[in-house]
Amino acid sequence: MIYDSCWLTSKIGLTDFEVRGETPIAETINEELNFINEIGQKTELIGAKKVIFSSLKNLSDTEKLRFDSFEINDEGYIIKDTDDALYVVGVQDKGVLYGMFHLLRLLAQKSELVGIELIESPYNGIRMLNHWDNMDEKDFMGSVERGYAGNSIFFESCAIVKDKSRIKEYARLLASIGINSVSINNVNVHALESKLITKEFLPEVSEIAGIFRKYGVTLFLSINYASPITLGGMKTSDPLNEDVKAWWKKQLAEVYDFIPDFGGVVVKADSEGRPGPFTYGRTHADGANMLAEALAPHGGLVFWRCFVYNCQQDWRDRKTDRARAAYDHFMPLDGTFLDNIVLQIKNGPIDFQVREPLSPLFGGMTKTNQILEFQVTQEYLGHSKDVCFLIPQWKEYFDFDTYAKGTGSTINKIANGSLYGRQHSGVVAVANIGNDLNWTGHKLAQANFFGYGRLIWNPSLTADEIATEWIRLTFGNDAKVLETIKSMLLDSWVTYEKYTAPLSVGFMVQPHLHYGVNIDGYEYSKWGTYHFADCNGIGVDRTKATGTGYTHQYFEPNAKNYENIETCPDELLLFFHFVPYTHVLQSGKTLIQHIYDTHFEGTQDVENFIKKWDELEDLIDAASFTNVQNRLQQQLDNAKEWRDQINTYFYRKSGIEDAHGRKIY
Ligand code: GCU
Numbered sequence: 001m002i003y004d005s006c007w008l009t010s011k012i013g014l015t016d017f018e019v020r021g022e023t024p025i026a027e028t029i030n031e032e033l034n035f036i037n038e039i040g041q042k043t044e045l046i047g048a049k050k051v052i053f054s055s056l057k058n059l060s061d062t063e064k065l066r067f068d069s070f071e072i073n074d075e076g077y078i079i080k081d082t083d084d085a086l087y088v089v090g091v092q093d094k095g096v097l098y099g100m101f102h103l104l105r106l107l108a109q110k111s112e113l114v115g116i117e118l119i120e121s122p123y124n125g126i127r128m129l130n131h132w133d134n135m136d137e138k139d140f141m142g143s144v145e146r147g148y149a150g151n152s153i154f155f156e157s158c159a160i161v162k163d164k165s166r167i168k169e170y171a172r173l174l175a176s177i178g179i180n181s182v183s184i185n186n187v188n189v190h191a192l193e194s195k196l197i198t199k200e201f202l203p204e205v206s207e208i209a210g211i212f213r214k215y216g217v218t219l220f221l222s223i224n225y226a227s228p229i230t231l232g233g234m235k236t237s238d239p240l241n242e243d244v245k246a247w248w249k250k251q252l253a254e255v256y257d258f259i260p261d262f263g264g265v266v267v268k269a270d271s272e273g274r275p276g277p278f279t280y281g282r283t284h285a286d287g288a289n290m291l292a293e294a295l296a297p298h299g300g301l302v303f304w305r306c307f308v309y310n311c312q313q314d315w316r317d318r319k320t321d322r323a324r325a326a327y328d329h330f331m332p333l334d335g336t337f338l339d340n341i342v343l344q345i346k347n348g349p350i351d352f353q354v355r356e357p358l359s360p361l362f363g364g365m366t367k368t369n370q371i372l373e374f375q376v377t378q379e380y381l382g383h384s385k386d387v388c389f390l391i392p393q394w395k396e397y398f399d400f401d402t403y404a405k406g407t408g409s410t411i412n413k414i415a416n417g418s419l420y421g422r423q424h425s426g427v428v429a430v431a432n433i434g435n436d437l438n439w440t441g442h443k444l445a446q447a448n449f450f451g452y453g454r455l456i457w458n459p460s461l462t463a464d465e466i467a468t469e470w471i472r473l474t475f476g477n478d479a480k481v482l483e484t485i486k487s488m489l490l491d492s493w494v495t496y497e498k499y500t501a502p503l504s505v506g507f508m509v510q511p512h513l514h515y516g517v518n519i520d521g522y523e524y525s526k527w528g529t530y531h532f533a534d535c536n537g538i539g540v541d542r543t544k545a546t547g548t549g550y551t552h553q554y555f556e557p558n559a560k561n562y563e564n565i566e567t568c569p570d571e572l573l574l575f576f577h578f579v580p581y582t583h584v585l586q587s588g589k590t591l592i593q594h595i596y597d598t599h600f601e602g603t604q605d606v607e608n609f610i611k612k613w614d615e616l617e618d619l620i621d622a623a624s625f626t627n628v629q630n631r632l633q634q635q636l637d638n639a640k641e642w643r644d645q646i647n648t649y650f651y652r653k654s655g656i657e658d659a660h661g662r663k664i665y
Contacts, residue, residue, distance in 0.1 A: 003169055004438040006446050007473035008176060010108030011040030017051040020058035025093035028214045029053050029100050032172070036104070043107060050085045051103070053096050059089065075180070075216075076121030079103055081114060094180075094216040098122075101176040109472050122457045124416045126342070126371055126426030128181035128220075129174070129452075130266060135159065135185070136192030145186050146377050146514075148384035149434035149441035154184045158192055160204040167211050170433070175215035177453025181428075182212060183220035187268035187305065194224040194231055197255050206258040218263035220303070225267060225287065226275035227251070238280035239290035248294040256298045264300035265291060266344070271308050284308070284329065285336040292338040301424060303371065304337075305344045306330050306361060307351075313528040321540075321548035322528030323349040323575075327360050335367035342369040342424045347397050349550075350529065353380050353506040354497045357562070357572055358397060360553035362414045363404030369422045372397075372415040374429035376448050380507075381496060383515045384432065384441035386635040387609065387628075388496045389489035391451040391463040398459050403555040412459050427456040442631050443624045446474065447489055463490060481619050484612050491605060497571075499602025499639040502595050502646070505531045505539055505574035517642040519649050531574070535653055537581055537591070539574035551576060570594075581654040595650050596658045599643040606632065606639045 013036035019029045033053075045051060056067065067089055070078050077090040077099030088099035102120065106113060132145040135155035144152055153166050161167070174182065185193045195201055209219040228234045228247045238244055255262050269276030269287055277287030288304040295302060309325035326349060337343070343365070348356025352375040362370065374394060375381075381388040398412040409419055417425030429452055433439045440446045450473075451466045467489045468482065475481050500517070501508040507529040511521045522529045531538055541547030543563050551562040561567045562576050570585045581592040589597065610632045617625055648665045651658070658664055 002437075003166065004443075004446075006173055006439060007450050007470055008104075008173065009474060010104065011036065012043045012104075012107045013037035013040040014045055014051050015042050015048055016045075017053065020052070020054035021093055021096075023093045024214045025097050025216055026053075026055075028175075029093070029097055032100065045086065045107075045113065049081075051088065052085050053088045053100060055090055055093050055096055063087075070119050071121075072119060073121040075178075076119070077102070078120075079106075079116055079118040081116045086113065086116070097175055097216055098178055104176075105469065105473060109469070110477065120458075122178055123412075123459055124426035124456050126181055126424065126428065127179050127453065127456050128183070128371070128426065128428035129179055129376070129431040130183045130187065130222075130373075130428055131431050132186040132188070132377075133184060134188075134190060134193065136190035144434050145188060146375075146379040146430065147432075147434045148377065149432065149439060149445070150436035151434055153433070153435050154208065160201060160208070164207060164211060166435070167208055171212050171215035171217055173439075173449075174212075174217050174453070177450055178457040179453050180216055181218045181220060181263055183222055183263075183266045183303075184208065185222050187222045187266060188272075188274065189222050189224035189268075191230065193222070194227050196221050197223060197227070197251055198231060199254065202255065202258040209259045209262065213261065218261060219259065220263040220266055220301075221255075222266040222268070223291075224275070225269045225277075236280065237275060239277050239282050239286045240280070245290055245293070248291060252291075252294045252298070252300070256300075262298070262300060264295050264302055264340075266303040266305070267291065268305045268307065271305065272311050283333060283336075285333045288341045289336075289338050292341045296338070296340050300340065302341045303344045303428070304341055305373070306359075307346055309528060311528070312526050314526070315524050315530060319548065320528065321542060321550055323540075323542060323550045324548060324553065325349075327364060327553045330361060331364055333368075334365045337368050339369070339423065342371050344371050344373050344428060346373045346375075347394075350506055351380070353504065354493075354500055355393070355504045355571055356506070357504075357554075357575060358400045358402070358411055360402075362411055363402030363409055363419070363555060364553065366404075366420050369417070369424040370414065371425060372411065372427045374427065374452070376429045376452050377432040378445065378448075379430075379514050380509060381493075382635070382638075384445045385515065385631050386496055386638060387442065387444050387488060387492045387632070388448075389444070389451070389463070389467065389492045390448045391455055391466050392490065392493050394452075394455055395459075395463055398455075401558075403558060409555075438623075438627065443627045444485070444489065446470070475620050475624070478619055481616060484616055488609050488612060492609075495602050495605040495609075497602075498598040498605065499642045499646075501531070502598065503539075503570065503574040503591075504572045507531070508646075516638060517645045519645060532578060533650070533653055535655070537579050537583070538650075538653075539578045540576070541578045542576045547578075581650070581656055590656075592650060592654050592656045593659055596647055596660075596662070596664070599647050600662060603636070603639040603643045606636045610636065 075095050077095040080087045090096040133152035226237045228237045228244045232247045268274050270278045291302045306326045308329050309322045345359050345361050349359050400411045402409045413419040447470045450470045454466050467486045471482050471485045507522045508519045510516045510518045542550035544552045552559050565577050568576050583591045651664045
């Protein structure tokens with residue numbers, strides 16, 4: 001089976017190269033370069049100069065002198081042209097591997113290499129993907145929760161895949177964009193997946209770890225908090241119970257017998273019905289610390305998710321606010337988590353909506369390791385049917401100033417640990433790949449996978465730069481292809497925002513599915529995601545003065561700005577306020593006119609995407625062309641349905657005519 005090679009399509013290899021070292025990663029570098037040369041055309045690099053791939057320790061003393069003045073971290077690299085050779089040098093072979101992929105990117109884009117001197121270190125230490133892949137249960141067999149690109153590449157038919165060749169292809173893609181950690185099973189751990197940490201599956205899990213290891217990727221597993229009961233036959237999972245502690249120590253030690261460099265565990269506890277320490281009257285810190293103690297002797301980490309809220313809410317209860325929940329649960333515990341625990345926090349306080357404010361836990365917690373969680377899979381952002389390039393959204397989030405330690409306390413600096421000097425930190429995201437031939441379902445969704453890796457390696461890259469790089473590596477260097485696809489990608493998030501739920505009010509989607517419009521789908525449910533629209537207005541009052549008080553989980557001046565309807569940014573208005581339809585936004589439009597206008601515009605944008613895409617028919621490969629063409633048509637149907645339902649709904653609620661007299665049903 002031939003899978004899409006994504007952004008690694010270039011066949012340009014090296015004429016003359018030398019790889020130093022004998023580690024598994026050095027072997028990989030050799031294999032990769034030979035592989036490209038077999039399929040490729042070997043390029044004449046800078047007058048047939050030799051390329052030397054080496055870690056610092058494998059350089060001769062004279063060679064070392066050339067690199068003395070450069071500062072890179074453990075995973076960084078230097079690409080340097082010298083009189084006699086071009087060098088790709090890292091502290092470790094892993095850095096050399098990243099440097100090799102960088103060099104290949106430069107070759108594919110025909111960049112100038114003469115005199116090159118390039119120094120790179122990743123900005124974030126942990127650069128991770130979580131897979132929500134299932135192996136268990138009839139409905140979930142081999143499926144990917146919130147996956148829109150086929151089934152799992154790790155599991156099938158209640159077992160680990162026998163043919164693991166695709167996992168190697170995946171590991172290559174990961175290393176090529178600098179991802180260094182991966183968890184392979186769903187955070188909702190069903191009965192069978194619980195056993196991944198036992199002898200029944202460890203031999204095969206360790207094979208997967210071995211494949212990843214060769215590409216510098218560390219393997220993690222999601223665990224079921226109730227395992228002492230379900231696997232150990234005990235009566236309790238109480239984290240303070242000595243037998244429970246001993247059980248985890250023994251079980252996790254067994255994992256290390258098979259996988260000496262096992263990364264650790266991801267835990268969803270007391271969240272959406274998953275078991276956790278609350279059952280025993282214990283705190284999240286009690287629960288996480290117990291696992292951390294078992295992992296510490298082996299150097300393992302606990303990623304403990306903060307996605308904790310009451311999912312049995314009564315919609316009549318206006319006091320409980322899901323947005324407050326993570327902060328209310330975890331802030332009082334700051335400082336009580338062991339050092340090998342990392343709290344995993346979703347970017348926003350609700351759930352990966354098209355736009356949300358940043359979680360106030362970022363900056364709030366000062367004494368606890370934190371990792372920022374994004375979602376590459378487009379659960380609420382179009383399911384790989386609608387095009388939605390996520391880099392502009394993530395850029396905005398990274399740049400957000402929390403003011404936690406004064407001006408400049410950005411999310412960027414909190415995620416990478418520098419603001420509070422944290423040891424374990426970085427970024428994690430829910431992956432968007434599956435076993436579809438093109439990995440991501442929508443061809444253009446590959447740009448999110450690629451862009452995620454590139455952005456968290458270097459958050460100062462712009463969305464434009466990342467899109468440009470992806471397009472050139474994927475489709476070649478044609479100027480029209482570049483400009484057309486780039487403009488589509490860069491506009492696509494805002495387009496999606498325009499035709500879906502307005503001004504961060506969120507949801508309004510088909511319950512459970514989370515694709516397509518259903519304005520009141522969650523309005524009278526237990527999930528805590530309400531918009532409260534009536535004949536007077538719409539939005540959630542989260543102010544301190546009259547609402548849930550959520551605004552005051554932020555530092556000043558953010559708290560004050562969000563609290564005041566006049567200073568709250570338009571795009572977040574309905575997240576923080578209940579707003580009359582006639583309220584004039586900072587943009588100068590009334591709320592109702594904004595709703596009408598954006599919904600007509602969003603649909604028009606999709607029509608324009610279709611026109612632009614059609615012009616590329618003869619310029620890109622047929623499979624990619626048809627894939628995107630078909631999906632754009634589905635996107636248009638989706639956008640029209642959103643437009644007409646939203647506009648009609650709010651026309652009926654408000655009774656206010658569209659200023660431009662357009663068709664509203
Ligand atoms: C969302 C999503 C679930 C997922 C959960 C999580 O609620 O819809 O499928 O399990 O997030 O992040 O744990």
